[in-house]
Amino acid sequence: MLVEVQSVSKSYAAAGKGRIETLEGVDLQVHEREFVCLLGPSGCGKSTLLKLIAGIEQPSAGSIRFGGSPVRTPSPARGVIFQDYALFPWLTVRDNIRFGLRMQGGSRQQQRAMTEEALERFDLQGAGELYPNQISGGMRQRAAIARALCLKPALLLMDEPFAALDALLRLRLQEELVRIWQRESSTFVCVTHDVEEALILADRIVILTPRPGSIKTIVPVELPRPRDRASGAFVQLRERVLACLQEERAEAWQA
Numbered sequence: 001m002l003v004e005v006q007s008v009s010k011s012y013a014a015a016g017k018g019r020i021e022t023l024e025g026v027d028l029q030v031h032e033r034e035f036v037c038l039l040g041p042s043g044c045g046k047s048t049l050l051k052l053i054a055g056i057e058q059p060s061a062g063s064i065r066f067g068g069s070p071v072r073t074p075s076p077a078r079g080v081i082f083q084d085y086a087l088f089p090w091l092t093v094r095d096n097i098r099f100g101l102r103m104q105g106g107s108r109q110q111q112r113a114m115t116e117e118a119l120e121r122f123d124l125q126g127a128g129e130l131y132p133n134q135i136s137g138g139m140r141q142r143a144a145i146a147r148a149l150c151l152k153p154a155l156l157l158m159d160e161p162f163a164a165l166d167a168l169l170r171l172r173l174q175e176e177l178v179r180i181w182q183r184e185s186s187t188f189v190c191v192t193h194d195v196e197e198a199l200i201l202a203d204r205i206v207i208l209t210p211r212p213g214s215i216k217t218i219v220p221v222e223l224p225r226p227r228d229r230a231s232g233a234f235v236q237l238r239e240r241v242l243a244c245l246q247e248e249r250a251e252a253w254q255a
């Protein structure tokens with residue numbers, strides 16, 4: 001087991017309102033080489049759960065283990081990509097990738113070779129000397145993924161990585177992300193609020209309830225990859241996941 005989230009709750013202090021319960025009693029296990037998507041209504045605590053697994057935040061109750069050890073701080077073994085690309089705007093694409101490698105140590109020659117390899121592997125050869133604002137959104141996101149993955153993290157955590165992209169590019173990058181995950185034999189956990197995106201990407205979709213978020217259900221997606229959005233099985237599963245989310249919304253409105 002790579003990640004074990006046990007009875008995790010998280011609350012935040014809210015000005016004048018005591019505390020906001022964000023997550024309550026979350027139990028989740030992520031297996032090595034799995035692709036898991038966290039899906040749920042806005043504000044249910046998806047990003048919070050991701051930050052807890054990353055070690056950026058600490059749970060108010062419960063525990064999180066990674067590779068058997070408690071998670072207390074961020075670690076290069078757990079890469080994180082947020083939706084705003086996580087690239088330094090003042091560095092070129094090549095220097096952005098090299099920055100992470102420099103933090104990790106190793107000889108200059110090694111760093112240079114790994115940077116060039118990452119540029120090639122992620123189809124960014126022509127973009128090495130360009131700054132993030134000089135390349136397209138899709139390339140920026142590929143560069144962010146390249147930067148995170150060249151550190152060889154055992155786990156890659158992504159928070160709505162394609163939210164800022166147009167619909168067509170989003171579809172292309174979803175498929176590319178699946179190929180990257182297959183090629184890198186890594187473990188990916190991705191937050192999304194897009195049901196189709198979760199169905200294209202995930203081995204399992206973890207559906208959270210509205211705040212305070214807890215796990216409503218986990219839907220295994222046992223469809224062959226690359227997935228066909230028009231297939232009967234895909235459409236059926238999409239209906240099932242949507243129905244589950246709508247049920248949640250109806251309950252939240254009645255409450």
Ligand SMILES: Nc1ncnc2c1ncn2[C@@H]1O[C@H](COP(=O)(O)OP(=O)(O)OP(=O)(O)O)[C@@H](O)[C@H]1O
Pocket residue numbers: 012013020022040041042043044045046047048049193211
């Ligand atoms: N650092 C913080 N301090 C106070 N409250 C916070 C903090 N981080 C998150 N929250 C609150 O916790 C709740 C859950 O936030 P979170 O961003 O985890 O949800 P989410 O499911 O990712 O939402 P979305 O889909 O809209 O991005 C929200 O009500 C948010 O205001």
